Amino acid sequence: MSLTVKKPSLPSEDKRWRIVSGTMRRHGFSRDALIETLHTVQKSFGYLDKTSLRFVAESLRVPLSQAYGVATFYHLFTMKPPGKHVCLICMGTACFIKGASNLLETAEGALGVKSGETTPDLNASLTTARCIGSCSLAPAVVLDGDTIGNLDPSALRKHLESWKPA
Amino acid sequence: MNPEELEQLATDARAARDQSPHSLNVCMAAGCLTLRSQEVKSALEEEVKRAGAPCRVRGVGCLGLCSQGPLVTRDPGELLYKNVTPGDAPVIVASLDAPPVPRLVCSREQPFFLRQLRIVTENSGRIDPEKVEEYIAVGGYEALLACLTEKTPPQIVQEVSKSGLRGRGGAGYPTGLKWGTVAKSSGARKYVICNADECDPGAFMDRSVLESDPHRVLEGMIIAACAVGASRGYIYIRAEYPLAVKRFTAAIRDARRLGFLGSQICNTQFSFDVDVRIGGGAFVCGEETALISSIEGKRGTPRPRPPYPAQSGLWGMPTLINNVETFANIPAILRRGPESFASLGTPKSKGTKVFALSGKIRNVGLIEVPMGMTLRQIIFEIGGGVPEGRQFKAVQTGGPSGGCIPGKFLDLPVDYESLREVGSIMGSGGMIVMDDSACMVNVARYFMEFCMSESCGKCIPCRAGTAQMHELLTRMTDGSATLRDLQLLEELCDMVRNTSLCGLGQSAPNPVLSTLRYFRDEYLEHIERKRCPAGVCPCAAPAEVPA
Secondary structure (H helix, E strand, C coil), X not given: CCCCCCCCCCCCCCCHHHHHHHHHHHXXXXXXXXXXXXXXXXXXXXXXXXXXXXXXXXHHXXXXXXXXXXXXXXXXXXXXXXXXXXXXXXXXXXXXXXXHHHHHHHXXXXXXXXXXXXXXXXXXXXEEECCCCCHHHCCCEEECCEEECCCCHHHHHHHHHCCCCC | CCHHXXXXXXXXXXXXXXXXXXXXXXXXXXXXXXXXXXXXHHHHHHHHHHHCCCEEEEEECCCCCHHHCCCEEEECCCEEECCCXXXXXHHHHHCCCCCCCHHHEXXXXXXXXXXXXXXXXXXXXXXXXXXXXXXXXXXXXXXXXXXXXXXXXXXXXXXXXHHCCECCCCCCCEHHHHHHHHHHCCCCCCEEEEEECCCCCCCCHHHHHHHHCHHHHXXXXXXXXXXXXCCEEEEEECXXXXXXXXXXXXXXXXXXXXXXXXXXXXHCCCCEEEEEEECCCCHHHHCHHHHHHXXXXXXXXXXXXXXXXXXXXXXXXXXXXXXXXXXXXXXXXXXXXXXXXXXCECCCCECEEEEEEEECCCCCEEEEEECCCEHHHHHHHHCCCCCCCCXXXXXXXXXHHCEEEEHHHCCCECCHHHHHHXXXXXXXCEEEEEECCCCHHHHHHHHHHHHHHHCCCCCHHHHHHHHHHHHHHHHHHHCCCCHHHHHHHHHHHHHHHHHCCXXXXXXXXXXXXXXXXXXHHHHHHHHHCCCCCCCCCCCCCCCCCCC
């Protein structure tokens, strides 16, 4: 009796699914490639959703519950689409000692959302990190992928206000 | 690849290096890159081209003094320039043969450099981490070849044991003993794992080693695999370190090309290959059994030990797990002999340790010192002390699993035992200095918040205990706590420490216990007088008489 399982077809024509499929192929569709594959999904689509979790789980033959469990266990995976701009505030010990809490408060005020949330118009997301390892620049903030060190609240506010759509 | 071919490669690489009389080396590690060192490098390259100067511009690894970046060194002479901007390129290139530019010079004759002893970071800042040839030129992969051609696996294990090296991940388990256990365990396959999930906030040693000298860690892993008989290896790197991932991946590719990885390495029967696994941002994955779960593609939850991974680890097979810095020590130990390593440090803690100095300290950066140096020497001589005329209050070591060490222990020699005696741990090497503007209750609350949200939820003492302790500490900081809460906090510390499943829970009370031990009066001040001595906490002012 043959035990070959038919691979699910790509969820849509979107080319990014091929990138996801490529990652799984590179790992020989083995079950332990789950985290690696989810990284690829998140990098390609910006977040994980039901369609992608179902597709990855079926392709790797892991229970959907396990895929969902992994996606929600690790902080880096998000199930919500991120905003156009992302403000990440480092809350590592060095940054904390040098006033990262004030920066977080400022950002929450300027964007009108709490940490981990995105503005309703999907313009900006606010997140925190455990430590980005840039302790020499404490307190550090990552704005749209650019690490900026020794930031004071007023400079941060100015940065964030420049993101507001005209 | 045989020893003669390696020697030839090294000679060629050295010749290429010495071809141009001058060399400008720009730090391309995370700290300086954030300060736009890439632009400095491009500006220097352009300027050299324009002026036709006989000079090479290279990207090198971390130069240590991260707070003064971007850093550039000038060879020959090992001159160090600090705070370089792209606009400085013309004067730097114009003065290649002349005395250095005075306003940019950073003296090497200061304790920050003089008091250090570099073994793990010996190549850091001297070689281009993206070129395997440069690593070979400074003696790289010699130790591996010697192990493959001249030593038997038991001999390698014996040499590592003799060196007295202890695990640099924090707990300090003797490395040789661990290797011996894995070597003796039987299994169809064996694995070697490098733990590069450096999640302690305030620690960036592993990041720097991986970004500055990735081949060193890789060579250590290959030697370990040869010693314990493993055929496959993984390195688990945090996703927050994309540059480390990129450089290590490139290192693996280069090592494969030269035949240091793959099947029948250097024409011996030994085959080994390494894969990179990227973490998902979970602190608990630094714990070895949780890390194994994560590599298996599951949630990173720990499991009870024994059996230890050395007997039953990844996919139930014997697995050797060591930290980045442990592996980085291996090539040096085998190349220079275990005796020379064992001659450094204290009787029970041998060798050197890399520390990441940060917080309220003048010289923020990465240092490597012999074990047994006192905290005072590290913080006040190398670190330059506390800036802005403030007072030193405490130093936090070991991250959320460690403790705060007060000023009265500044003359404590830094080794595994002494730190444990005063209620902290060596940890992976983060050292965060706090001045009198820090509130210790608030610091304890900060770490408890960390442990609470990082608790994986598998065992109840940690899952519920950290949440309760956080609640109690929050009450203290907002001024609603009573003395009964303090007693409850102490009871909870004891319970969580003794009944949690893994290291995360067992050590979660450490920051609270150590601050309670040395700064109890601050807790009492918060509880009895509703006052925060440092003025950090939003303690309610003593009930005012209503108007």
